[in-house]
Amino acid sequence: MQKYAVIFCSSLLLILGLGAFTYWALTRDNSQSIKGNAVIDWVDFVKLNGHTYTGLYDGVLVNPDDVTDAVAGKVKFKVGDVVSNPDYRTKEGDAAFLAIGTQLYEVKGYKPEELIAAEDKTRIGGYRLYVEDSYYKTLNRRSFKDLPMDKVSKIELYKKDDTAPYRTLVNQEQSDFIHLLKSGEYKPAYTPNTQNGDPDYYYMIFYTDEPIAYSFSIADDGDHVFFYPWDLALVDNRIRTLLADSNES
Known part of the structure; x- marks a missing residue:
């Protein structure tokens, strides 16, 4: 009888143990598991010192020497192309696309x-800027319509993937360029012509009296020149003269 009692108690403990484990497995926090079945479209972010920063794609440092030697933090884990769990909670040292060890x-x-920078030789100015999420709201609006045109001192033009300008517009050329952009016709439904390949893309960097210059892209698909001041706008094709590289025949 005692033997059966021992067996019964052991079985009961086993059942209770399995039940407790099952409950734990079903209710445990899954937020730190990186594996899942989702394809996550990450925003370019980095999390440091209790703050979350987002990449500033429409801004370029006027003076790259303003980046100091003081290290604000270092990337400990890169989530992009690694984390596929939609419940993953980002933590201190995480970044979307910066490599582990990036300072x-x-x-x-x-x-x-407020603002930090990571060295990136593929970017204009040599740095990738990150703005703290709450501080971003205090920055000047970065859309084309908010650009202080009366304070623009020059416009540099860059070809896609280049880090050195191929043309600088000042004085009358600068005025004509801005006029053509501002006269653009909004065509949100326009679909760029890609029959002969992707459009030619350029970057326009507008320098004002602010420490961060304004950056916008502009493209030519062979039929039209267009950019995105907000929605897509078609620009008079006369702007091609100002977009042209004088060093090319």
Whole structure:
């Protein structure tokens, strides 16, 4: 009888143990597991010192020397192309696309909880800028319609993937260029012509009295020149003269 009692108690403990484990497995926090079945479209971010920063794609440092040697933090884990769990919670040191070990530096004129920079030789100016999410709201609006045209001192033009300008517009050329852009016709439904390949893309960098210049892309698909001041706008084809590279025959 005692033997059966021992067996019964052992079986009961086993059942209770399995039940507890099953409950734990079903209710445990799955937020730190990186594996899942989702394809996640990450925003370019980095999380450091209790702050979340987002990449500033429409801004270029006027003076790259403003990036100091003071290290604000270092990337510990890259989530892009690795994390597929939609419930994953980003943590300290995580970044979407920056490689593990990438250092982020403080920028002169900004607090480290406002703006930081990571070296990136593929970017205009040599740095990728990151703005703290709450501070971003205090920055000047970065859309084309908010650009202070009366304070533009020059416009540099870059070909896609180049880090050196092929043309600089000042004085009358600058005025004509801005006029043509502002006169663009909004065509949100326009579909660029790709029959002969992708459009030619360029970057326009507008320098004002601010430490961060304004950056916008403009493209030519062979039929039209267009850019995105907000929605897509078609620009008079006369702008091609100002977009042309004088060094090319």
